Amino acid sequence: xxxxxxxxxxxxxxxxxxxxxxxxxxxxxxxxxxxxxxxxxxxxxxxxxxxxxxxxxxxxxxxxxxxxxxxxxxxxxxxxxxxxxxxxxxxxxxxxxxxxxxxxxxxxxxxxxxxxxxxxxxxxxxxxxxxxxxxxxxxxxxxxxxxxxxxxxxxxx
Amino acid sequence: xxxxxxxxxxxxxxxxxxxxxxxxxxxxxxxxxxxxxxxxxxxxxxxxxxxxxxxxxxxxxxxxxxxxxxxxxxxxxxxxxxxxxxxxxxxxxxxxxxxxxxxxxxxxxxxxxxxxxxxxxxxxxxxxxxxxxxxxxxxxxxxxxxxxxxxxxxxxxxxxxxxxxxxxxxxxxxxxxxxxxxxxxxxxxxxxxxxxxxxxxxxxxxxxxxxxxxxxxxxxxxxxxxxxxxxxxxxxxxxxxxxxxxxxxxxxxxxxxxxxxxxxxxxxxxxxxxxxxxxxxxxxxxxxxxx
Numbered sequence: 001x002x003x004x005x006x007x008x009x010x011x012x013x014x015x016x017x018x019x020x021x022x023x024x025x026x027x028x029x030x031x032x033x034x035x036x037x038x039x040x041x042x043x044x045x046x047x048x049x050x051x052x053x054x055x056x057x058x059x060x061x062x063x064x065x066x067x068x069x070x071x072x073x074x075x076x077x078x079x080x081x082x083x084x085x086x087x088x089x090x091x092x093x094x095x096x097x098x099x100x101x102x103x104x105x106x107x108x109x110x111x112x113x114x115x116x117x118x119x120x121x122x123x124x125x126x127x128x129x130x131x132x133x134x135x136x137x138x139x140x141x142x143x144x145x146x147x148x149x150x151x152x153x154x155x156x157x
Numbered sequence: 158x159x160x161x162x163x164x165x166x167x168x169x170x171x172x173x174x175x176x177x178x179x180x181x182x183x184x185x186x187x188x189x190x191x192x193x194x195x196x197x198x199x200x201x202x203x204x205x206x207x208x209x210x211x212x213x214x215x216x217x218x219x220x221x222x223x224x225x226x227x228x229x230x231x232x233x234x235x236x237x238x239x240x241x242x243x244x245x246x247x248x249x250x251x252x253x254x255x256x257x258x259x260x261x262x263x264x265x266x267x268x269x270x271x272x273x274x275x276x277x278x279x280x281x282x283x284x285x286x287x288x289x290x291x292x293x294x295x296x297x298x299x300x301x302x303x304x305x306x307x308x309x310x311x312x313x314x315x316x317x318x319x320x321x322x323x324x325x326x327x328x329x330x331x332x333x334x335x336x337x338x339x340x341x342x343x344x345x346x347x348x349x350x351x352x353x354x355x356x357x358x359x360x361x362x363x364x365x366x367x368x369x370x371x372x373x374x375x376x377x378x379x380x381x382x383x384x385x386x387x388x389x390x391x392x393x394x395x396x397x398x399x400x401x402x403x404x405x406x407x408x409x410x411x412x413x414x415x416x417x418x419x420x421x422x423x424x425x426x427x428x429x430x431x432x433x434x435x436x437x438x439x440x441x442x443x444x445x446x447x448x
Contacts, residue, residue: 041447042443042446042447043431043443044431044432044433044439044442044443045428045429045430045431045432046373046378046428046429046432047426047427047428047429048375048378048421048426048427048428048429049426049427050421050422050424050425050426052424053397053398053399053424053425053426054397054398054399054426055396055397055398055425055426055427055428056396056398056403056426057398057401057403064353064354066339068339068369068372069369070369070370070372070373070374071370071374071375078357088354095403097401097402097403098401099401106356106357107357107359109359111359112361112362112363112366113366113367113368113369113370114362114363114365114366114367114368114369114370115359115360115361115362116339116340116358116359116360116362117357117358117359117360118340118348118352118357118358118359119357119358120352120353120354120355120356120357121354123357134375136374136375138369138372138373138432138439140442140443140446142446142447
């Protein structure tokens with residue numbers, strides 16, 4: 001009687017296995033059926049930078065980025081990935097500093113309100129506000145960890 | 158055996174606890190659906206309450222969201238609230254009518270006829286200027302208006318669904334439409350063949366400086382910090398990069414606007430994470446791109 005009772009609770013090996021199986025199937029389905037425009041979730045961050053300053057060190061991200069400039073002006077510099085390994089990377093970079101070689105500059109532009117800037121993951125970027133103008137922009141990011149390798153790591157967890 | 162009895166006890170405890178929360182105010186978290194609903198309720202209440210008064214700065218930094226939002230108000234306030242509500246509804250209706258009348262003439266994205274200049278955060282000046290800009294934005298740019306304006310036109314096609322609460326029938330097509338609006342005038346095919354995962358794209362809109370202004374402004378950020386429990390390190394980061402050194406200056410606890418603008422005025426950048434959880438147009442944009 002007592003031994004039977006132990007298998008009716010939450011800790012029930014057959015039920016756990018069955019739940020795990022369904023959970024992994026569910027994960028795959030969520031991943032596959034979640035038909036976004038980008039096929040993945042879209043994240044957003046807002047950046048407000050005071051005039052004549054910089055908030056972040058040059059770095060690259062692991063997701064595709066759309067910069068939506070809302071207010072003010074900001075000077076953006078984008079660099080070509082330095083080598084093959086850094087093209088479309090799966091993890092973000094460390095913060096670089098001025099001594100690091102950032103690569104060849106491919107875009108050097110001042111964004112104004114209404115402007116849009118897109119850059120692929122792996123593009124090293126930095127942005128500075130110009131004198132006398134603050135900047136407010138939204139970064140929409142997508143495609144973060146969206147490869148089949150990432151799917152496998154999700155399922156096995 | 159022991160396991161079973163222990164479980165039973167837990168169950169009983171749970172049942173006992175469940176009767177309580179009606180009295181105890183539960184802290185609102187935006188991440189659960191229930192939290193969202195609660196937040197919306199609170200927001201509605203707050204909007205009507207704070208339309209005319211600016212009390213945000215007086216909230217002590219140690220106060221929690223639940224304590225500030227659920228504090229009992231005197232009866233005189235309640236009367237005021239009702240009045241405000243009525244006035245608000247009336248003004249919204251007026252705005253709606255005005256928006257409908259204006260619609261056919263406008264080809265550029267515009268939300269309400271009253272909204273002309275987006276309030277700009279003032280640098281180097283005191284907190285007072287910023288609080289006034291926050292208050293002014295409330296009158297100009299109430300959240301309710303955004304959700305009820307029937308039609309807003311972009312360049313060629315309308316983005317109706319962004320603003321009305323009708324269910325979207327073909328979400329994929331709609332997502333495409335919003336994306337086209339985002340990268341306009343670049344054709345989508347060109348974008349995906351030439352730029353996507355290959356090279357950066359810069360769209361310059363010198364003639365349309367208000368293209369994105371319906372999404373939010375720095376004054377919206379001020380409102381969000383006033384009305385929600387925004388936490389340093391979790392929802393907001395204060396950072397700087399000077400002389401090749403990147404630093405994060407997050408203090409502990411709730412991010413009150415005064416504190417944030419203080420950092421801002423000393424040249425620190427503000428990063429606000431996941432604005433779509435707090436700002437409705439942002440949420441609509443995000444949802445439409447990923448649904």
